[in-house]
Amino acid sequence: xxxxxxxxxxxxxxxxxxxxxxxxxxxxxxxxxxxxxxxxxxxxxxxxxxxxxxxxxxxxxxxxxxxxxxxxxxxxxxxxxxxxxxxxxxxxxxxxxxxxxxxxxxxxxxxxxxxxxxxxxxxxxxxxxxxxxxxxxxxxxxxxxxxxxxxxxxxxxxxxxxxxxx
Amino acid sequence: xxxxxxxxxxxxxxxxxxxxxxxxxxxxxxxxxxxxxxxxxxxxxxxxxxxxxxxxxxxxxxxxxxxxxxxxxxxxxxxxxxxxxxxxxxxxxxxxxxxxxxxxxxxxxxxxxxxxxxxxxxxxxxxxxxxxxxxxxxxxxxxxxxxxxxxxxxxxxxxxxxxxxxxxxxxxxxxxxxxxxxxxxxxxxxxxxxxxxxxxxxxxxxxxxxxxxxxxxxxxxxxxxxxxxxxxxxxxxxxxxxxxxxxxxxxxxxxxxxxxxxxxxxxxxxxxxxxxxxxxxxxxxxxxxxxxxxxxxxxxxxxxxxxxxxxxxxxxxxxxxxxxxxxxxxxxxxxxxxxxxxxxxxxxxxxxxxxxxxxxxxxxxxxxxxxxxxxxxxxxxxxxxxxxxxxxxxxxxxx
Numbered sequence: 001x002x003x004x005x006x007x008x009x010x011x012x013x014x015x016x017x018x019x020x021x022x023x024x025x026x027x028x029x030x031x032x033x034x035x036x037x038x039x040x041x042x043x044x045x046x047x048x049x050x051x052x053x054x055x056x057x058x059x060x061x062x063x064x065x066x067x068x069x070x071x072x073x074x075x076x077x078x079x080x081x082x083x084x085x086x087x088x089x090x091x092x093x094x095x096x097x098x099x100x101x102x103x104x105x106x107x108x109x110x111x112x113x114x115x116x117x118x119x120x121x122x123x124x125x126x127x128x129x130x131x132x133x134x135x136x137x138x139x140x141x142x143x144x145x146x147x148x149x150x151x152x153x154x155x156x157x158x159x160x161x162x163x164x165x166x
Numbered sequence: 167x168x169x170x171x172x173x174x175x176x177x178x179x180x181x182x183x184x185x186x187x188x189x190x191x192x193x194x195x196x197x198x199x200x201x202x203x204x205x206x207x208x209x210x211x212x213x214x215x216x217x218x219x220x221x222x223x224x225x226x227x228x229x230x231x232x233x234x235x236x237x238x239x240x241x242x243x244x245x246x247x248x249x250x251x252x253x254x255x256x257x258x259x260x261x262x263x264x265x266x267x268x269x270x271x272x273x274x275x276x277x278x279x280x281x282x283x284x285x286x287x288x289x290x291x292x293x294x295x296x297x298x299x300x301x302x303x304x305x306x307x308x309x310x311x312x313x314x315x316x317x318x319x320x321x322x323x324x325x326x327x328x329x330x331x332x333x334x335x336x337x338x339x340x341x342x343x344x345x346x347x348x349x350x351x352x353x354x355x356x357x358x359x360x361x362x363x364x365x366x367x368x369x370x371x372x373x374x375x376x377x378x379x380x381x382x383x384x385x386x387x388x389x390x391x392x393x394x395x396x397x398x399x400x401x402x403x404x405x406x407x408x409x410x411x412x413x414x415x416x417x418x419x420x421x422x423x424x425x426x427x428x429x430x431x432x433x434x435x436x437x438x439x440x441x442x443x444x445x446x447x448x449x450x451x452x453x454x455x456x457x458x459x460x461x462x463x464x465x466x467x468x469x470x471x472x473x474x475x476x477x478x479x480x481x482x483x484x485x486x487x488x489x490x491x492x493x494x495x496x497x498x499x500x501x502x503x504x505x506x507x508x509x510x511x512x513x514x515x516x517x518x519x520x521x522x523x524x525x526x527x528x529x530x531x532x533x534x535x536x537x538x539x540x541x542x543x544x545x546x547x548x549x550x551x552x553x554x555x556x557x558x559x560x561x562x563x564x565x
Contacts, residue, residue, distance in 0.1 A: 054285035062292020088324045
């Protein structure tokens with residue numbers, strides 16, 4: 001059951017990702033990205049990470065992508081005109097893509113040998129309580145440093161935007 | 167096998183109850199609004215317009231289903247279904263009562279309990295924005311687009327105070343599962359004050375409840391925050407180009423979101439299905455019965471008056487009076503009480519909140535758009551943030 005669900009949602013994620021690149025209209029691409037994120041959330045859920053799954057949908061699908069769509073709608077961006085496509089690109093690109101994926105898989109496999117295969121239902125520390133405990137005890141410093149980093153980024157964005165206005 | 171059968175029965179019951187309450191919520195809203203404005207409201211179809219929802223459904227189903235030529239067809243069709251699917255899914259995690267035994271089968275009065283129940287509802291409400299934004303955009307109409315833009319900006323803005331207002335009682339209750347939230351608010355302090363989170367120490371969540379209600383109005387696009395469908399500016403906003411059943415789906419999702427928000431508020435702040443008075447007091451057991459008895463008394467009194475309304479009121483008043491009387495008697499039967507009383511209190515609290523939604527709609531005028539945004543970021547957001555910090559500090563010090 002878990003394996004079937006995994007295959008279904010993995011296929012949806014990959015299909016949406018390909019559609020994201022192939023679409024010419026920004027709104028269609030953004031919606032494909034939402035599809036990718038929601039199916040990733042289901043994959044997290046299958047692996048037992050409920051909190052991460054909920055956070056994925058709330059933050060990525062619910063907040064960030066709404067902003068994306070809002071901006072696209074506000075700019076009223078239309079479909080990109082199809083410029084004269086070169087026939088060389090798919091001819092060279094597709095084999096190159098396959099080769100790159102194979103190389104990546106090979107090196108990942110080489111660098112991490114002997115790790116046991118993932119089994120669904122083994123991991124039970126994905127609830128809000130274990131995640132919170134880990135964040136505020138073991139990983140407190142990285143967590144706080146990340147927050148400071150995001151704060152600095154926000155301040156930077158505000159400063160840059162203000163300069164534009166003057 | 168037993169589990170699947172019980173789940174199937176529960177799903178069927180909840181779906182039927184939800185659909186009926188969706189239809190009749192609209193009837194109640196029209197009636198209440200009409201009485202606020204000194205009108206009669208729906209009165210022609212059936213006794214006191216009681217069959218009006220049925221007539222509306224038939225009307226909407228048989229209307230011509232137009233798809234304008236200039237729309238982006240895929241997204242135009244996707245938007246209403248997305249909205250209603252997200253809205254209906256939310257009811258799956260809402261509990262209606264504690265563990266009960268019906269015909270020897272022990273079950274929870276809830277479809278499913280997630281340990282991230284509250285987050286699940288937040289995630290669904292985040293996805294619900296897309297239905298409105300995409301409907302506005304794909305209609306390819308400037309009024310629809312403006313409605314969609316307004317709604318996405320408004321819902322992002324009000325999601326923050328809403329999330330903070332939800333987080334504050336969670337600090338007191340210490341769980342994200344809605345069932346555990348309701349269970350942990352049972353009991354009474356000082357012998358009479360219910361342990362609901364709006365009364366619970368160390369920091370009663372009255373402020374959070376107020377912020378939650380305001381943000382819930384905005385999240386469900388209700389007056390005074392219904393800018394996405396402001397009729398006098400935007401025709402009908404994001405659903406201008408929708409007709410027939412697709413239009414009805416938007417309405418269904420709006421009312422369903424209202425019910426979910428009110429149920430969430432009931433569980434987070436008003437103690438879920440727990441009664442407001444200690445069990446030692448005799449009144450608690452008889453309150454539902456007394457309410458239905460008084461309803462029956464009012465109906466019988468009207469039946470005895472000379473026929474002022476339509477001529478079949480002579481029969482409908484006694485019939486509904488008898489129905490209320492039967493309900494009052496059912497609530498007195500001891501073996502049914504552990505099942506019916508929690509449901510009664512849950513429905514009563516949720517119904518009160520829903521009435522508040524309708525009452526506010528009949529009372530307050532619409533905000534202007536800049537006022538709406540300034541209110542969210544300048545007032546509601548700081549208040550909810552301060553409330554969250556105060557709660558966190560007091561919980562850390564005293565709990």
